[in-house]
Amino acid sequence: MAIIAIDFDGTVCTHEYPEIGKDIGAVPVLKALVENGHKLICFTMRGPGTKEETEAKAWFEKNGIPLYGFNENPAQASWSQSRKVYAQIYIDDAALGCPTIFDEKVSSRPFVDWYEVARYLFKYSFITFPQWYQCREQIKLPEA
Numbered sequence: 001m002a003i004i005a006i007d008f009d010g011t012v013c014t015h016e017y018p019e020i021g022k023d024i025g026a027v028p029v030l031k032a033l034v035e036n037g038h039k040l041i042c043f044t045m046r047g048p049g050t051k052e053e054t055e056a057k058a059w060f061e062k063n064g065i066p067l068y069g070f071n072e073n074p075a076q077a078s079w080s081q082s083r084k085v086y087a088q089i090y091i092d093d094a095a096l097g098c099p100t101i102f103d104e105k106v107s108s109r110p111f112v113d114w115y116e117v118a119r120y121l122f123k124y125s126f127i128t129f130p131q132w133y134q135c136r137e138q139i140k141l142p143e144a
Contacts, residue, residue, distance in 0.1 A: 001037040002088040002126065003073060006030070008044035008056050010093035014107035014142065018052050020059055022106065025114035025139030029121065030065045032131040039068035043085045043092075046071075089126075091117060106142050115139050 006012060012030070014021030030040060042060065046052040048071065060067050068074065073086045080086065091112065093100055099116035102109075115136065122132035 001039065003039045003041065003068065003086065004033060004089045004091065004126075005041045005043040005085050005087035007090075007092035007094070008042055008046060008059075010107075010109060011091060011112045012059070014111050015109040016107075017046075020055055021111075022142035024101075024111050024141060026112070027063045027065065028135045028138040029114050029118045029127070030063075032118075032127045032135055033121070034066060035131070036127060038126065040065065041069040041071075041073055041085055041087060042067055043071060043087070043090070101141070103141070 006026075009015050009017045009021060012024070012026040014024055016022070034040060042056060044053075044056060046056050053070070057067070057070060069085070071085065076082070076086050092098060093110060093112050099113040099120075100110040101113045102111075118127065118132055118135040118139070121127045122129065127135070
């Protein structure tokens with residue numbers, strides 16, 4: 001199973017920092033990943049010990065998505081002192097090649113296209129066909 005690092009603002013929700021942004025369809029896809037045994041790490045600019053970090057952690061908890069780590073890979077300290085979080089996959093709106101949507105009616109900045117992310121995850125066997133199909137049905141973009 002993979003360790004997957006996921007950004008927060010612009011990735012699991014629209015950019016509204018320091019507030020929590022609008023839902024952009026990440027929840028069903030992240031739940032499918034966890035169901036398949038993958039470990040999720042939230043890798044975000046929301047700093048340690050801040051209200052913004054607490055609210056981001058609460059977002060995952062509220063949506064029933066367990067995290068393996070938050071801005072750290074818990075197992076990494078045993079073999080590296082690097083501050084870069086080790087993962088096999090990084091999902092981030094700022095990453096080259098990550099599918100995004102830009103709709104000014106929804107957000108002033110691009111955000112991750114979870115429909116396409118789910119398609120990639122299915123194509124490379126990180127989620128199953130039934131999970132992919134269910135995600136496609138559940139992903140809803142916010143109203144403008």
